Amino acid sequence: MSELQALQQKINYDKTFDCVQCGYCLPACPTYETMERETHSPRGRINLVKMVAEGKASVQDLEKPIEKCLGCMACTTVCPTNVQYGEILEGAKEVIEDHQIKSTSRKKIEDFLFGSFFPSGKWMNTLGNLTWFYQKTGIQALANKSRLTKLAPLHLDKFEQVIPQQPSPKERSKRAKRYKRKRPAHAKVAFFTGCVMDSVFFETNQNTIELLLRFGFEVVLPEQQTCCGALHAHSGKVNESVELAKRNIKAFEEEEIDYIVNNAGGCGARMVEYHHLFEEGTTWRERAEQFVSKVRDISEVLAEVDDLVFNKSVDRTITYQPSCHMTNVQKVKNPPLQLIKDVPGITLKELDRPDFCCGSAGIYNIVNYEDSMDVLDVKMKDVCGTNSESVITTNPGCLLQMKLGIEREGVTHTMDAVHLVDLLLEADPQQK
Ligand code: SF4
Ligand code: SF4
Structure with missing residues (x-):
């Protein structure tokens, strides 16, 4: 197999032909909306992948547009020809990774995070415990007062503000x-x-x-x-x-x-x-x-439990921000909404564009902070328009991102972000 054929196989070249360039996916794509560039749309990215596979563009040309894709899969939900964008995206990422064209600092961070950090229960526990120590001993208050947190890399100062109080x-x-x-x-x-x-x-x-x-x-x-x-x-x-x-x-x-x-x-x-x-x-x-x-x-x-009753009323106006991956990949749409609607006292205000990603997307908001915030700002306009007191979501990344959005909008005194599970437990459910 020639080098080009191997590349074509890895990058899923055959799947790019399913795209008929109709552009129906453009209005669904958050990065096309915020960046206003064809290369940062689903259609543009697929075209670039095709060009790389045909030797008409370099892997370097592909790096930025692919790196800036949120992977939210909103494009796949509107595509009339059912293009397997997820597979094209993963293939493109693998090829970029193989070519090792990321900056050295980014590579070092990724190698540590992916090789040692996320897969290790011990590391994750240690992170939780260190965060507890940082919050509990007053170091956090001191660091914030002296503005030392501003020295943290990768905008981590913004994230440490919204991390909840940790258990001991x-x-x-x-x-x-x-x-x-x-x-x-x-x-x-x-x-x-x-x-x-x-x-x-x-x-x-x-x-x-x-x-x-x-x-x-x-x-x-x-x-x-x-x-x-x-x-x-x-x-x-x-x-x-x-x-x-x-x-x-x-x-x-x-x-x-x-x-x-x-x-x-x-x-x-x-x-x-x-x-x-x-x-x-x-x-x-x-x-x-x-x-x-x-x-x-x-x-x-x-949602499948029979005779589920709630003992407490939760008298709040809420909105629901669905996780893109839960909706577009797992295809789980109705169960969270059904449960929310069953909670007594809740007034549910639906978002105008629930399918628009919040910009969290794994570690996208860490490695592409500014772009992520542009997407978040669009989302928060919709969220704030509902005048809700709580935003409910079902994914840790979305939860942190919504907390960041609430901070950015300066509405922490009137709004919070809550996981669906915490909302349900607050309503004290039981089975009859
Ligand atoms: S909607 Fe589907 S077929 Fe149309 S341009 Fe987008 S990816 Fe291609
Ligand atoms: S996955 Fe999301 S950000 Fe990426 S091209 Fe599709 S709609 Fe746009």
Whole structure:
């Protein structure tokens, strides 16, 4: 196979022919709207991929437009010819990664984050514990007062402002790995804790376990589980992403369970596509298909519970910001809305453009901060227009991004961002 043929295979050249250049995807694309350039639209990106595959453009020409894609997949929902943009995007990212044309500093950060940080439960716990120490001992207050936080790289000062109060290391370490069902009936589930979710939103994870137990599920947390690999795949690190998928498949198949439940839209979206990582007819493909058949978002599981009642009224006006990956990849749309509507006291104001990405997109908001904020500003205009007191969402990245948006808009005194699970528990649900 020639070098060009190998490149064409990796970059999914054959799939670019499904694009008929109609442009229906342009109004759906957040980066086309904020950057106003054809090369930063789905159609433009597909064209560039095709040109690179034909040797008419270089991989360098592709780097920026692909790096600036949020991977939100809004384009795929409006495409009349069903272009497999996700596969084209991942292929392009892999080719860029192979060509090693990222800056050295960015590569170093990525190698540490993807190789050592996200896949390690210990690292993620340590991050949570260090954050607790930073918040609890007054160092955070001092750093903010003296404006030392402004020296943090990658705009991390903005993110540290919106990270919730962390539980103590003792509370973290107390978490069990197995929870017996509190009432008869229902299934046994394994809870996928996630890396960022478990580190930054540990209490939401605890609340997820509590909800499952209230409705009679037996819950296990497989010890060997690891990061889902979404962040790796979005960065072109396909081999690492496959290794993480294998680790998770192995960890979860050691338990006899009915469902693998998660509460992070981006992680769920990665996990429902694990089978695509393996060749048809292989054992790994079969094992992945078994795994995928059990993956559920927490909202899907709860929406199916019969006789669910809420004891408390939550008298608030809220809006719902769906996670792009949960909607466009997992195709989970109605269960979160159905649950929100069931909570007594809630006034739901729907967004004009719920399908418009918030700009979080994995670590996009860290590595492309300014571009991400341009997208966020469009989103916040819509959110603020609803005059809501809370924005509900279902993914850690979206949650942090909405908190950032609320800060940027200067409305922290009237609005907050809340995970769906926390909202549901606030309403004190039970099964009749
Ligand atoms: S909508 Fe689909 S076919 Fe039309 S330009 Fe966009 S990707 Fe191509
Ligand atoms: S994935 Fe999102 S940002 Fe990327 S081209 Fe499609 S709509 Fe645009």
